[in-house]
Amino acid sequence: MTQRVWLLCLLLALPVVGFGVATGVQSHFGSELRSAIHKQYPDVPTVKLNKLTLSLACQRDRSDLSEICSTNDGLVLMKHGALGVAAAGLLLLLLIKSLGLLTRGNRTLLVIAFVPGLYLTTLVLIGVILIHAAIVIGVIYYGTSVFFGIIPTGIIFAIGLGAALGVWAMARATLSVVRKSETYVVGTELSREEAPSLWSHVESLATQIGALHPQHIIVGLDPNFFVTEAKVVCLSGNISGRTLYCSLPLCRILSKDEMSAVVGHELGHYKGKDTKFSKRFYPVYRGTTEAITSLHAIGEKGVHAIALIPAIAVLSYFLQCFALAEHRLGRERELVADQVGAAVTTPSTIATALVKVHAFTAYWATLQNAAVAALKQGNMFVNASKTYADTCAQNAKPSALQGLADTHTSHPTDTHPSLGERLKNLRTSLQDVASAALNIPPEEPAIEYVSDYEAKEKEISQSYQFLLAQNLGISLDEESPSAVAG
Numbered sequence: 001m002t003q004r005v006w007l008l009c010l011l012l013a014l015p016v017v018g019f020g021v022a023t024g025v026q027s028h029f030g031s032e033l034r035s036a037i038h039k040q041y042p043d044v045p046t047v048k049l050n051k052l053t054l055s056l057a058c059q060r061d062r063s064d065l066s067e068i069c070s071t072n073d074g075l076v077l078m079k080h081g082a083l084g085v086a087a088a089g090l091l092l093l094l095l096i097k098s099l100g101l102l103t104r105g106n107r108t109l110l111v112i113a114f115v116p117g118l119y120l121t122t123l124v125l126i127g128v129i130l131i132h133a134a135i136v137i138g139v140i141y142y143g144t145s146v147f148f149g150i151i152p153t154g155i156i157f158a159i160g161l162g163a164a165l166g167v168w169a170m171a172r173a174t175l176s177v178v179r180k181s182e183t184y185v186v187g188t189e190l191s192r193e194e195a196p197s198l199w200s201h202v203e204s205l206a207t208q209i210g211a212l213h214p215q216h217i218i219v220g221l222d223p224n225f226f227v228t229e230a231k232v233v234c235l236s237g238n239i240s241g242r243t244l245y246c247s248l249p250l251c252r253i254l255s256k257d258e259m260s261a262v263v264g265h266e267l268g269h270y271k272g273k274d275t276k277f278s279k280r281f282y283p284v285y286r287g288t289t290e291a292i293t294s295l296h297a298i299g300e301k302g303v304h305a306i307a308l309i310p311a312i313a314v315l316s317y318f319l320q321c322f323a324l325a326e327h328r329l330g331r332e333r334e335l336v337a338d339q340v341g342a343a344v345t346t347p348s349t350i351a352t353a354l355v356k357v358h359a360f361t362a363y364w365a366t367l368q369n370a371a372v373a374a375l376k377q378g379n380m381f382v383n384a385s386k387t388y389a390d391t392c393a394q395n396a397k398p399s400a401l402q403g404l405a406d407t408h409t410s411h412p413t414d415t416h417p418s419l420g421e422r423l424k425n426l427r428t429s430l431q432d433v434a435s436a437a438l439n440i441p442p443e444e445p446a447i448e449y450v451s452d453y454e455a456k457e458k459e460i461s462q463s464y465q466f467l468l469a470q471n472l473g474i475s476l477d478e479e480s481p482s483a484v485a486g
Contacts, residue, residue, distance in 0.1 A: 004093075007317055010310045011089030011128065015082035018135035022078040025142045029068055030054040071142075078138045085131040092124050092314070100321025107329050111281045114322060118288060121318050125311050132310070182231045185245060186464045187220015188456070189236040195219075198449040202244060205264055209340055211271040214244035219450060221384060221464050223247050223357075223364040227266040235463055242270065248457055251447040252389035253360060254353055255439075259446030261341040261350035262357075268340030269333065285326060289319060331417045335425045347426040348433055355430060355437035358407050358419045359400045360392045367391060368468070375469045375476065383454065384461040389441060396440040405430060 030053050038049060055076065058069035099117050103110040137156055144150050192199045198217060206213045216239050218232060224247055232239040244266065251259060341350040367388045371381055381387050405420035416422075423429055447453050469476050 003313075003317060003320075007093060007313055008090075010313055011093070012086050014132045014135050015086035015089075018139055019079050019082040021139045021143050022075040022082070025146050026054050026072065026075050028146055029072070030057075033057060033065075033068070074138070075142065078135065078142075081131050082135060085128055085135070088124060089128055092121065092128075093317070096121065096314075096318050096321050100324060103322065103325040104328055107333075110322070110325050110329060114281060115284055117322075118315075118318065121314065122311075125314055129310060182233055183226075183228060183245075184233045185218060185220045185222045186460060186467065187218045187222065187234045187245065187248075188460060189216055189218050189234065189239060190450070190456075195449070195451050197451065198246075201260070201449055202263060202267075205260060205344055206267050206270075208344055209264060209267050209271055211267040211269075212242060214267075215241040216243040218243060218245045219248050219251075219456065219460075220245065221247070221249060221364075221460055223250055223361045223388075225250065225262050225266055227269060235460065248385045248447065248450070248453065248460070249364065249388040250357065250361075251450065251453075252385060252445055253356055253392050253440045253442070254446045255442035256444045256446050256449065257345050257349050258353035258356065258442070259449070261345040262353050263341075264344035265337045265341035265350065268337035271340065285322070331421075334416050335422065338422055338425055342426055347428055348436070351423055351426050351428045352433045352436040354419060354422055355401065355404065355433055356440070358404050359437060360395070360440075363391050363395065364388060371465055371468060372472065372474075375465060375472070375474045378476065380465050380476075381461055383457050384464060385457040386454070393440045396438040398434065398438070401430060401434055401437065 033054060034049050034052055037044060037052070054068070054072050058065060058072050096117070099113050103113055140156055190198065195217065198219075202217065203213050214227060216232075218234050218236070218239065220234065222245070225245065227242065227244050229242055232243050232245065244263070246259075246263070254262065338350060338354075341353075367381075367384060370387075371384065374380060405423075406418050417425075419430075423433075450456060466476065468474075
């Protein structure tokens with residue numbers, strides 16, 4: 001079953017059932033009314049009598065039919081509600097699809113439409129689920145009372161209460177999806193006083209590019225570089241505002257020029273038209289993605305989460321429609337940012353940096369596995385960053401570059417094209433920069449921009465390994481864990 005068919009079933013099944021039951025009950029009462037009239041007035045022509053419906057009778061004279069006409073009013077309302085909520089569901093899907101198509105080639109429209117569209121979708125969904133709940137109660141009430149001669153008040157009350165609680169849970173969950181993402185890193189914030197050379201260099205690059213300056217700089221062990229407006233949770237606490245994150249391990253294998261190219265790329269997202277995209281769209285887009293993923297987990301936890309199923313399905317469809325636009329525009333903005341990085345250095349410099357990041361980032365996972373093994377034996381790496389750089393140097397061989405062209409780098413907020421696409425955009429190739437990419441460690445490593453970097457690396461390394469041990473349930477002596485190489 002395709003996603004669209006599944007969505008249509010979710011949005012139309014109850015309205016169809018509700019409309020059918022209401023029509024059937026009206027037909028039943030209409031038949032009883034015609035039988036009663038035929039007994040009282042046997043001379044009325046059958047053709048004329050067959051044209052009489054319950055609704056028509058209630059329009060002509062309600063004085064003798066007040067009770068049954070009151071029931072008919074409820075059935076008419078139920079039919080109108082079923083038709084209205086079905087139309088609302090179809091229009092909502094059409095609106096989502098249309099917005100997704102319109103934003104594919106328009107960055108400004110994507111920024112403008114995403115959050116309001118998400119709120120509108122959520123509010124319409126809450127209304128749809130409320131009416132669905134009312135239809136279920138109506139179906140049970142009218143269906144059982146007319147066709148079985150009973151009114152299961154206990155069941156109706158339970159369903160009504162369950163529906164109300166389910167809708168409340170759904171409203172809270174779906175309204176919470178509109179949020180900025182949070183990024184977690186094992187690192188610490190550096191003030192201008194703590195790292196004057198790094199701050200001076202970064203601000204010089206921002207001025208040269210014509211980009212907004214970062215308000216915070218965090219250095220850490222995660223093998224990544226990024227700039228974000230989303231909240232960053234690190235060892236220094238919660239950092240809000242425009243934050244540049246720099247990886248200490250990568251700074252050991254990148255030269256100063258290569259780091260300049262990478263930072264230039266990241267700052268390029270805060271230049272010109274890309275600024276609004278970086279500030280207003282991506283943090284909320286990623287936060288929403290994370291929230292909907294959480295909703296999927298909630299929706300799998302038993303019967304009490306059934307009310308969330310339509311919301312999860314429609315919100316996932318909303319995100320999918322906008323994801324197509326985000327992927328297309330995201331690819332374009334990454335390629336443009338690469339050109340900014342090339343402008344502050346050279347195309348071959350940023351190409352070399354990209355190849356290094358693609359080729360050697362995976363060794364961080366190797367180091368983490370080694371750290372876990374050491375922790376289980378009561379040992380700890382003194383400087384995980386240096387150990388990582390040493391591992392990269394040992395593996396800086398041509399074999400490390402095989403199959404890189406089709407790989408993508410991970411990023412906490414953006415999507416990235418493949419390495420092959422990025423090198424082609426820079427008018428270079430893997431072969432052109434292979435020799436430079438294997439130059440590890442470089443003569444002037446970027447780590448030298450960080451004052452007293454070894455002390456900072458050791459401090460963060462210890463915190464990182466204690467956190468790792470805590471998450472894995474490994475008991476350590478905090479006073480004097482045994483040191484291992486690095």
